[in-house]
Amino acid sequence: MIIAFYNEKGGVGKTTLALNLAYLLKWPILTNESKATLLKKTMPENAVVHLKPNQPFPQLKKDANVIFDFGGFIDERLEKGLGMATGVIVPTRNDFGTLQGTIESIQEIKEVNSNIVVGANSISTPRSGEKVNRNFEDVSQMINKYHPDIPVVQVKYSAYIEDIHINKVSLQTLHDRGGLTKYHTTTPLKQIKKLYEVFK
Ligand SMILES: Nc1ncnc2c1ncn2[C@@H]1O[C@H](COP(=O)(O)OP(=O)(O)OP(=O)(O)O)[C@@H](O)[C@H]1O
Numbered sequence: 038m039i040i041a042f043y044n045e046k047g048g049v050g051k052t053t054l055a056l057n058l059a060y061l062l063k064w065p066i067l068t069n070e071s072k073a074t075l076l077k078k079t080m081p082e083n084a085v086v087h088l089k090p091n092q093p094f095p096q097l098k099k100d101a102n103v104i105f106d107f108g109g110f111i112d113e114r115l116e117k118g119l120g121m122a123t124g125v126i127v128p129t130r131n132d133f134g135t136l137q138g139t140i141e142s143i144q145e146i147k148e149v150n151s152n153i154v155v156g157a158n159s160i161s162t163p164r165s166g167e168k169v170n171r172n173f174e175d176v177s178q179m180i181n182k183y184h185p186d187i188p189v190v191q192v193k194y195s196a197y198i199e200d201i202h203i204n205k206v207s208l209q210t211l212h213d214r215g216g217l218t219k220y221h222t223t224t225p226l227k228q229i230k231k232l233y234e235v236f237k
């Protein structure tokens with residue numbers, strides 16, 4: 038399976054979620070990011086394929102297991118990469134500018150790939166007594182207003198998701214350690230699994 042992360046908007050969590058998924062599935066990451074510093078310092082050396090600016094996008098086999106982390110900039114190779122993917126995960130945040138960019142990005146992706154899931158990322162925990170998470174509901178309502186066919190999956194704000202570059206192990210590994218770590222990683226792990234299970 039080829040899983041691509043894309044959103045023209047920056048800082049939405051493409052690289053962070055790609056890293057978490059790469060550790061979980063034990064798959065390599067292919068990126069077009071100019072420096073790819075975070076990827077290189079987090080992943081084992083041979084697990085990051087760094088596309089140079091003029092390097093053509095590789096033709097991968099259908100049964101390849103790889104994750105694409107695309108920077109949010111214009112790159113002619115994007116069309117080929119997104120088209121080749123089994124599915125595209127579009128992380129977003131809950132602010133107006135980002136949501137607008139996300140809606141436009143989905144439109145762009147749909148031209149080459151209709152298998153899309155939005156990750157409503159860095160969602161804060163609802164205040165005590167609140168039955169629904171308004172923060173998440175706002176994102177899914179906004180996305181589904183323009184793209185009613187696209188599933189929206191919640192990914193909570195979690196230090197364990199963020200600290201992948203320090204821990205360098207999957208959320209599953211942390212979860213299996215038990216105790217408090219298990220408690221804190223249960224929900225993020227479930228949510229990250231849900232992001233790609235939509236494509237199976
Ligand atoms: N679920 C999360 N919980 C906590 N922190 C998060 C989460 N997702 C992302 N972050 C944090 O948000 C910041 C931006 O994330 P990241 O660099 O992955 O975004 P990006 O979309 O790859 O950005 P760019 O477009 O610059 O490549 C990082 O500091 C990251 O650790």
Ligand SMILES: [Mg+2]
Pocket residue numbers: 051052053070108
């Ligand atoms: Mg990135």
